[in-house]
Amino acid sequence: YYLAAAVLILLTIFARNVVTSHTGRAFVAIRDSEIAARAMGVDLVRYKTTAFALSALYAGIAGALYAHLLHGISPEDFTVLLSVDFLTMIVLGGLGSVGGALSGALLLTFLQNALTRLPVVHDFKNLYIVVLGAILILTIAFLPHGLAGVTRSVRQRWAARVRDGAPRVDQIVELGEGSGVR
Known part of the structure; x- marks a missing residue:
């Protein structure tokens, strides 16, 4: 448990750093439009290879932890249902979001454990x-946009409400004086 938690924390920090770096911005540009990314000077081959290598790194670490958990693995351990699990975790959490991927995985794992206990x-x-x-x-x-999209829109609405909120007292006084309202 502690090993998996430590690896999770380290890989999450690493993923957040990659997402906010120049490499992460290049990944987003390629995801949104390869033609536009190429026009902006993004080396598609280099960044696609980097993305493949990073995903292989994460898959390799996850496979090693899974093998450690099961004390060995065989091809029968990797079913289509496991692939659908991973797909659902990503879609539920939100594509392109580190926090979304984590929340989708946690929610689906919790649901799976809850259903087995019924x-x-x-x-x-x-x-x-x-x-x-x-x-x-x-x-x-x-x-x-998954749970990350919901979280993002709630955060944006809250920030807009705080930023644009109710008028300040000095604004109300200025409006009242010049408007002809007595």
Whole structure:
């Protein structure tokens, strides 16, 4: 547990640093438009290779931790359902967001553990597949940017409300004096 938590913290810090760096901005430019990124001078081959290497690094570390957890692995441990789990975690959390990926993974892991503890669930795997599919469809339909998008929009609305908020007292006095209202 402590090893996984330490690796999670280190890799999250590393991912946040990559996202906010020049490399991260290049990744976003390539994701949004390869043509525009190339026009801005972004070396597509270099940054795509870097993205591939970083994803391989994360996958390798995750695989090593998974093998350590299971005391060994075999091809049967990697099912299509596991791939759908990962896809749902990313879509639920929000594409292109480190915090979103983390929140999607935590939420889905919590849901999986909660469903296994339900006393009325006899066929966990089939129920979990149905719930997973429903989450994926509902997220794509109603939260296209995932939980990170919801968090971002709430934060932007709150900041706009604070920034544009109610007029200050001196603004009210100025409006009242020149408006002809007595």
